Amino acid sequence: MEYKSQKIAYWYFAAALPLFLLQILLGLYLAYSYTFTVPQSIVNVFPFATAREMHTNLLVLWMLLGFMGGTYYIVPEETKSEIYSEKLAWLQLGALVVIGVAALVGFLFGWTKGRPLLEIPPPLNYFVVVGALIFLFNVGMTMIKANRWTAIQGTLLGGLVFLAVLYLFGIPFYKNLVIDWYYWWWVIHLWVEGAWELVTAAIFAFILMRLTGVEREVVEKWLYVEIGLFLFTGIAGTGHHYYWIGAPRYWLWVGGVFSALEPLPILLMLIDTMQHVKHRQTKIVNRLTWTYAVGCAVLHMIGAGVWGFLHTLPQINYYTHGSQVTVSHGHLAFFGAYALLNLMVFYYAMPRIRGIEVYDDTRGKYGFWIMCCAMMLMGLFFGVAGVIQSYLERALGLGFMTAQSYMRLWMGAVFFVGLSFLAGVLITVTDLLTIRPAKVEA
């Protein structure tokens, strides 16, 4: 840590971690509900729908806190200056946590907008916008005052502004369901395959540069090409969500062609990570941080690249759309691309903020491998369930619950693997919050 204001990042991360843990607990309730019978009396009070909106909103909340913390950590080093206002950063953290907790409690009492993933009702969602504006103002002012623009800063700021602007499209009540889904995807798709990828690419480039000691010139050149490809394939690739919503037929072509290219930038990211690691100018100090970086690049490719590609073509998507195949892809992609990225940042920044140069990574290693193996298995089991569903329900036309009864075994397997995922998360969260210096120099 070179700048005093970087320590704010620590508290963003510390706030994100318990939310991550809570997200997994709710996920287990969901998997349990798929497998076993939850009695009517409990379903009436705490339905699947409530647990599901908590599960997904917790995901967004902890990851955004992670991105924001990451930004507050990186920006001072990139601009070589302190954050514009530490007070605003604190205020914004407090506000976001309060809004988040209020939304979660509200969900329990049926206070919801009822739009999947964007359930936070007014006026809370307006406060989210205010929180985002404070954040952007603070980061933007820091960069403008310092006036030392780099590609990493530009990408980071661009991604964050894009992210905030897109959120606005999720706020209105649309009368026409077709238009509603049309703009819903402006938020969801253009977030995860646009804005979030920009933020990720920038953060990733920064950390790779610091870890490997590869020249900025090289790292930033790759960064330009990657985000160029991300945006080229990702923006028009939104079309792969418009096949079956009542939009014109040409979306089958636009979506099919552009999204078939979506794995390219991710592949490029994987290759350049491997290149940088190979041509590193420094020696590996904290091995676990490197493991996270490589693991993130690999699972990003598998979950988002390969799994996304598998069901993005209209001919296949006709049968897999809205099945557990989507769930399989969602879990692997979010974990690979964004959960591991955030955790990599946490492992990079948290020890440094606490002044620990070399940290003890015995526990952390277990956490990483348990989480990754469990998530891979979960992705596979969701996938098997999804293929069964696509075949029985969609191709053969058997009833929904008939198909579900054949999928039950696999959803049960998800639940039990989910328990080990929880163990991995518990280890990781504990390790990050109580990180210790390594006993012996490696």
Add this chain to the structure above:
Amino acid sequence: MTRKVAYWILLLGTVSSAIVFLVATWDTHRQVAVLSNADKLSDRVVAGKAAFQKYNCNDCHTILGFGAYYAPDLTRVVQRIGEDGIRFRVLKPEEAFANSWRKMPNVHASDAEVEDMIAFFKWVGDINNNDWPPQDSKKRLSRGEQAMVASAGVSPGAAVFQTKGCMNCHSLHGTGGTFGPALDTIGRTLSMEQIEHYVQDPKSVNPKAKMPPQKELSQRELEEVAKFLSSLK
């Protein structure tokens, strides 16, 4: 590759993709009125959408394939289970799902809200969305039936039973829905003619019947499925 070339890749990639996307968005707005029958988007349909959101239905069900995957897709729900089927399930889930291993919460929707939602579902069911979902497609299912008859060696009546949604409510050998009775030995109580009659208009035989009349079946399909069911003894 120089840094400048990389920068141009970024710029051109983003701008070209954004132009394609925005032009298509403009054109989609132009066409959506026809594709979605926007002229039939009455206040009642909009109220139904609001009620659908109020009770967070979409975080268990999918509609147009989006939402959560815990409960059946609602795009063609009116065609599939009828208006009475929807009323029964929403207003009395305790009863409707008594034998199901997956339950639906009672959200205590008012009668008016349920009617609004039905109007909404009816409107959604007529959206021209490239014939999705496949299980409700007339075109695809007749092909699915043929394939099943040809490859699995089941009788035409059994194929109709499997692919025309009978198993959403009824079961055979423990596989299928729990809304209606199991039909494992239905041939012992009803003859082929009686079954044919019942399927066409359940209320004329049993005034308390909850089963909707199966108007979508062709005469041939009706005969085949009745023949198949009457053979189950």
